[in-house]
Amino acid sequence: xxxxxxxxxxxxxxxxxxxxxxxxxxxxxxxxxxxxxxxxxxxxxxxxxxxxxxxxxxxxxxxxxxxxxxxxxxxxxxxxxxxxxxxxxxxxxxxxxxxxxxxxxxxxxxxxxxxxxxxxxxxxxxxxxxxxxxxxxxxxxxxxxxxxxxxxxxxxxxxxxxxxxxxxxxxxxxxxxxxxxxxxxxxxxxxxxxxxxx
Amino acid sequence: xxxxxxxxxxxxxxxxxxxxxxxxxxxxxxxxxxxxxxxxxxxxxxxxxxxxxxxxxxxxxxxxxxxxxxxxxxxxxxxxxxxxxxxxxxxxxxxxxxxxxxxxxxxxxxxxxxxxxxxxxxxxxxxxxxxxxxxxxxxxxxxxxxxxxxxxxxxxxxxxxxxxxxxxxxxxxxxxxxxxxxxxxxxxxxxxxxxxxxxxxxxxxxxxxxxxxxxxxxxxxxxxxxxxxxxxxxxxxxxxxxxxxxxxxxxxxxxxxxxxxxxxxxxxxxxxxxxxxxxxxxxxxxxxxxxxxxxxxxxxxxxxxxxxxxxxxxxxxxxxxxxxxxxxxxxxxxxxxxxxxxxxxxxxxxxxxxxxxxxxxxxxxxxxxxxxxxxxxxxxxxxxxxxxxxxxxxxxxxxxxxxxxxxxxxxxxxxxxxxxxxxxxxxx
Amino acid sequence: xxxxxxxxxxxxxxxxxxxxxxxxxxxxxxxxxxxxxxxxxxxxxxxxxxxxxxxxxxxxxxxxxxxxxxxxxxxxxxxxxxxxxxxxxxxxxxxxxxxxxxxxxxxxxxxxxxxxxxxxxxxxxxxxxxxxxxxxxxxxxxxxxxxxxxxxxxxxxxxxxxxxxxxxxxxxxxxxxxxxxxxxxxxxxxxxxxxxxxxxxxxxxxxxxxxxxxxxxxxxxxxxxxxxxxxxxxxxxxxxxxxxxxxxxxxxxxxxxxxxxxxxxxxxxxxxxxxxxxxxxxxxxxxxxxxxxxxxxxxxxxxxxxxxxxxxxxxxxxxx
Ligand code: NA
Ligand code: NA
Numbered sequence: 001x002x003x004x005x006x007x008x009x010x011x012x013x014x015x016x017x018x019x020x021x022x023x024x025x026x027x028x029x030x031x032x033x034x035x036x037x038x039x040x041x042x043x044x045x046x047x048x049x050x051x052x053x054x055x056x057x058x059x060x061x062x063x064x065x066x067x068x069x070x071x072x073x074x075x076x077x078x079x080x081x082x083x084x085x086x087x088x089x090x091x092x093x094x095x096x097x098x099x100x101x102x103x104x105x106x107x108x109x110x111x112x113x114x115x116x117x118x119x120x121x122x123x124x125x126x127x128x129x130x131x132x133x134x135x136x137x138x139x140x141x142x143x144x145x146x147x148x149x150x151x152x153x154x155x156x157x158x159x160x161x162x163x164x165x166x167x168x169x170x171x172x173x174x175x176x177x178x179x180x181x182x183x184x185x186x187x188x189x190x191x192x193x194x195x196x197x198x
Numbered sequence: 199x200x201x202x203x204x205x206x207x208x209x210x211x212x213x214x215x216x217x218x219x220x221x222x223x224x225x226x227x228x229x230x231x232x233x234x235x236x237x238x239x240x241x242x243x244x245x246x247x248x249x250x251x252x253x254x255x256x257x258x259x260x261x262x263x264x265x266x267x268x269x270x271x272x273x274x275x276x277x278x279x280x281x282x283x284x285x286x287x288x289x290x291x292x293x294x295x296x297x298x299x300x301x302x303x304x305x306x307x308x309x310x311x312x313x314x315x316x317x318x319x320x321x322x323x324x325x326x327x328x329x330x331x332x333x334x335x336x337x338x339x340x341x342x343x344x345x346x347x348x349x350x351x352x353x354x355x356x357x358x359x360x361x362x363x364x365x366x367x368x369x370x371x372x373x374x375x376x377x378x379x380x381x382x383x384x385x386x387x388x389x390x391x392x393x394x395x396x397x398x399x400x401x402x403x404x405x406x407x408x409x410x411x412x413x414x415x416x417x418x419x420x421x422x423x424x425x426x427x428x429x430x431x432x433x434x435x436x437x438x439x440x441x442x443x444x445x446x447x448x449x450x451x452x453x454x455x456x457x458x459x460x461x462x463x464x465x466x467x468x469x470x471x472x473x474x475x476x477x478x479x480x481x482x483x484x485x486x487x488x489x490x491x492x493x494x495x496x497x498x499x500x501x502x503x504x505x506x507x508x509x510x511x512x513x514x515x516x517x518x519x520x521x522x523x524x525x526x527x528x529x530x531x532x533x534x535x536x537x538x539x540x541x542x543x544x545x546x547x548x549x550x551x552x553x554x555x556x557x558x559x560x561x562x563x564x565x566x567x568x569x570x571x572x573x574x575x576x577x578x579x580x581x582x583x584x585x586x587x588x589x590x591x592x593x594x595x596x597x598x599x600x601x602x603x604x605x606x607x608x609x610x611x612x613x614x615x616x617x618x619x620x621x622x623x624x625x626x
Numbered sequence: 627x628x629x630x631x632x633x634x635x636x637x638x639x640x641x642x643x644x645x646x647x648x649x650x651x652x653x654x655x656x657x658x659x660x661x662x663x664x665x666x667x668x669x670x671x672x673x674x675x676x677x678x679x680x681x682x683x684x685x686x687x688x689x690x691x692x693x694x695x696x697x698x699x700x701x702x703x704x705x706x707x708x709x710x711x712x713x714x715x716x717x718x719x720x721x722x723x724x725x726x727x728x729x730x731x732x733x734x735x736x737x738x739x740x741x742x743x744x745x746x747x748x749x750x751x752x753x754x755x756x757x758x759x760x761x762x763x764x765x766x767x768x769x770x771x772x773x774x775x776x777x778x779x780x781x782x783x784x785x786x787x788x789x790x791x792x793x794x795x796x797x798x799x800x801x802x803x804x805x806x807x808x809x810x811x812x813x814x815x816x817x818x819x820x821x822x823x824x825x826x827x828x829x830x831x832x833x834x835x836x837x838x839x840x841x842x843x844x845x846x847x848x849x850x851x852x853x854x855x856x857x858x859x860x861x862x863x864x865x866x867x868x869x870x871x872x873x874x875x876x877x878x879x880x881x882x883x884x885x886x887x888x889x890x891x892x893x894x895x896x897x898x899x900x901x902x903x904x905x906x907x908x909x910x911x912x913x914x915x916x917x918x919x920x921x922x923x924x925x926x927x928x929x930x931x932x933x934x935x936x937x938x939x940x941x942x943x944x945x946x
Contacts, residue, residue: 028468031259038443042436051785056253064250066259067479074476080217081477081531087215098215105216109223116243129697134776182215185583189315236628240682244675367796434800437793490670
């Protein structure tokens, strides 16, 4: 199994990481379920000219859920792409400043996104909107799960932000960067392949 | 407005290492709020829901998952060792295995980081043992790894197809011939270089026919996966997303047959998949929203009109765009480069009468180039990160010939557009 | 006015919406109304969210295909049921009968005022396999979008398959699907004619009516005179000419696809035109009555069902 170099500086982050990992694994199995469903659909369609109906629809909800519920995990594991052309040349202090800026900008993006994702869900709920498909899925169900993923991501950003601010005030820039910094090549390779470089 | 507000803001935020997704989305929110009397920022929820549930994009996590499973099953290593046995007689020996493994692994996987990293770990120790010139050796890995986005299936092509409404099967098909030609270019270059300067190539290894034949079973899985994924699209069995699902199912069955399957391996593959999916999709959501705002405030139309108003011939415009990608490719990470530029560039190019499928292939080659040009070149980073010896400058020099070959490929493709379109035409 | 128009690459937008909103309406109102027009697809929308975003005050006027927006308002489905209007004259009668009902629906669902309804060319069936009528659809894989069409096809024994529009030609050719539904002329332009052999001209996909509506707040901010000018000019300069054009386009599409008659849009292809028999029309009407309408009434408020029978039902001779 892929080993995990993640070392959390405090209990809250440690728990957040555990929870985010659980969310990712659950989403992953939802994706696998969608894969299976699509597979069955293709085989049935080819062999018997029948359609189980809705494999595509359900798997597109699976995608939405996978996206929003894996964002927090990606944040903790430094998966969100940052361009480190300037960053890599700066002092620890400035790096930490940019890390905070980058978390704040994530907030500036994700807070409105979460709010308006809620609005999508809420409007569908009020209107009783159903998908224009034979399944007639009540839209608020997938949209609600999708929106809650963004909410969880928002909370994760706040936890990471506060944790790194605490470390920065303690002048532990290295520590702050461990949780909020841009990922180095070594970390990137390790996350992608499980190959540990030292 | 674009030139004096949006563009500088974009560049400043990116330089300050603000996450690409946050940069694009904040810019969208800001522009929408500042330059429109209507609250268009409120559309971010609806637009994101639409993007999040696009069936075409379901292919992205599934293809990522496919690559992750195969990688964890040790497929790349075994393919590499097998190909080495078959190619070691060529001048340049192992380096051909580097390129071929990348090309073949490309046929099954989306992630070039994973491919380049895996091949580096297997190949570099062998290169040392056999006294290869390490810079040129590592260069061939970095360059070979870029083939993954040109030879189908390709996540970058899905992104292009999504942003420009171009048929994914056509794009996939169009990538095959240029992908093979570019692979051959790479191998011909290696053979030529090693014939002229044998000191670059290391000691020859030789293998018996029995060893060679025995190694074939290690290559079979790659062909099976490729046949299932690409075959199911062109035989009419499946759409691209469905073909990805069939690929994953086949991969799981194969890893079980090879006794590499375990629950913890699956969980590892899922974690890797979700991290990559989150990264790609957040950028796509942000880029799509930014596009929405740019066209809502009329900027896209103005830019197109501006370019058309320059009065350049289509070919000149195209060459300018190619140069722009080469230059931007030095500095901007590739996915970001694609999502920022495609929505603006593709309509201009297609509007001048160029085929969108053909341009997609051209663009992908330019993106490949960006992966191995300094200072920001993901594949250079990855290979350097693993080899640990030698300098980045040395690796850059070692990869440079392949950049030249990509430039040649771009020129060839402009002169003979049919290289990309011939298969699609034949199939139609 | 900020106006969001329909599909940018289709004739309705290029030849009618653009001149209407940017030239004719400003001229007719002496510049009192001027519009800033973009199509929904150019903005990256899929079509279904247009009215929802309009009710969020993102723009003043929105146009989209009624069937795209039915997620948010099942009552909208009543406008364009599969196979209800075999010819354009019936289609126009249906639209006129349903117009007041639609205005109320738009008002209730989206806080909007109905401005007008314009059709796309008839949504006909392209098959890459021999068919001679509706009964041959049994066991065929048909690309369908929308649940009423899916229910209709289901009743004929066909299997509904969902595909992106851009994937249809390849899929028809490779046999992923046997048949697919779209407008005759747009199918010709998108190259469907080259990958399919039989054309069945009964509009089982309906007419893909484009509904144009204005946010009620904007509507109320206009004075009575301007409101009247808008409505009369929309009817005169957009609706009427589009209906005329669509009759021509539907025929031209069929000409181009079957190589019979004039085809100014390019080189015609030679698909076989399947004659729509009287029996098929009554089969379609029967499926509508026995399958599609009952299913629709399960998901829509009873008052809309009743009003449908009073208006459209009466027009086409379907009663409970
Ligand atoms: Na690939
Ligand atoms: Na680069």
